[in-house]
Amino acid sequence: MTATSIDTALIPGEFRPLMQAISEAAVKLSELIRQGGDLARPVGTNSDGDGQKALDVMADDLFRTTLGRAGLRWFASEEQDSSIEMNPSGRMAIAIDPLDGSSNIDTNVSIGTIFSVYPAEATAEASFLRPMREQIAAGYIIYGPRCAMMVSFGDGLQHYALDPRSGQFRPVAARMEIPEAASEFAINASNYRHWARPIRAYIDDCLAGTDGPCETNFNMRWIASLVAEAHRILIRGGVFLYPSDARKGYERGRLRMLYECGPIAFLVEQAGGKATDGCEPILDQRVETLHQRTPFVFGSTDKVARIAAYHDLPESEVSALFGHRGLFRA
Template sequence: MTTTPSLIAPAGSIPEALVAPMQALARVSADLALTIARGPLGGGSLAAEVGNNSDGDNQKALDVMADEAFAAALPGTGVRWYASEEQDDVVEIDADGTLGLAIDPLDGSSNIDVNVSIGTIFSIRTAQAGGAETFLRPGREQLAGGYVVYGPMTALVVTFGAGVLTFVLDPADRVFKPVASPKPIPAATKEFAINASNTLRWEAPVQAYVTDCQKGEAGPLGKNFNMRWVASLVAETHRILSRGGVFLYPSDSRKGYEAGRLRMVYECAPIAFLIEQAGGRATTGRLALLDQVPDKLHARTPLVFGSTEEVDRITAYHQAG
């Protein structure tokens, strides 16, 4: 029996061992895109609070639905270990699988009920003998890193370590089809993204950098900046891949935010992999993000990424501070 592919990729563009998991990810994402587009027509609220995950975040109905759908699609695709934002521990799928898949099944949960872009972020690694040891490794070892953004169009963007591939979901037949990837991220930018409600809680170097951006042409950076904050990491990443920019989610003094908000294994590492492959840079504010090793599955890390000139400037502010 042949099944219709959910992802049409140029021949040879996906490493052989990753074709089956990529098809599974694409199939579930296409289903999720339909569920998201139908909103309340599906019956019940996709944003209804249904529990808490191990990180203490509220789980919305769509968080749980997406997690269950991705986990259910993986048997037979070569995946041994499944690590999800919505699961306390790594789950074993197929004992003879050779891959580990880490996932943020639904990113940007606070935007589910306001009809703003949300997404899925995924990372594929070589399976080790144990679940935790598969993922507690430098992001540089990833075999694939990518996301799906459910926005005005649904797009899947992925790297296998040799550039960036972009696919758009065709609503006519619900298949992801290849499109040209944007040009490399421009080195210079005049656009930053940060949750400015935390200004007074940031460390001094971040406060100093954002203040200097706000000073505009008259300040030390000598240019007027624009600001964006979507509160969906996938949407911010898609914008920065499309036209450049710099994103910061630094640590702050709120309880639990000592290492920022975003999780290394299934949010920051795959995004950093994509950004580097697109010619940008990703750091913790101080160090290259892909060289850091998380100490636990849901470990958080400060994240700065985007156009190289601004990311490097932010590193310099940290070194000076």
């Protein structure tokens, strides 16, 4: 392992070998993505029934091999049925979404890697199936026009960017805060007809702009890469929603608690934002199974709190036309 893939000045000592390994794998993966080729080729299906692309499998192999040399005890991946033991004397357990945003591989849109770190316990179950507030670190890498990383060790959110000349991640900001100001929401609006009433009511009110109870004109984004949405929101503010809906298989939304929502929620809270399942904080919830899914809402505190409040409105208010949603003006 090279000792140069990340500037470790801001990283607590016990996390340095882990962050060296993650950065080394991320630098290699960003090179593979830049080289191109048939990376979106379908190659199979993972345990959860998701189609796997060639790059999903390459990323999984790369992180597993590289992290295997970092002294970790337990490794769980979105692409694997079950967790594996790497080093019995290791003190940390890592859960990883090696390649997030797979549907964007062939279109050259930003994709990423998400990771979550817990103290290693005697078994994999005890290490991963626990309240997500017990994470000791989390982060993501975004492979976009710039390759960047957001990471937290529980004391604020750090922002790094990959310097292409040195091949090293260098600090951009030692402590990031989510701005409150942005009036931007991100949701896959093609599912509108499948949503529950509180979600429809919130989005209706955003779309109503200055004519509705929010009295604000909103902008909308949907990149279909959680890392890219998270990166934008951490830098510029706004809110993301992937709610549960009435489609078969979406009763608990689409995103995974352990590999996606837990780590992003950790980063968002570290940046002063809020992350819920629509109502309750994600970090207060317990992972019950490795591949469990959850509805997910995160971003600027006021917007996430407002969405939770829509779930408490009486039925008459939620179903009222926005002009009549009297309890909710601005």
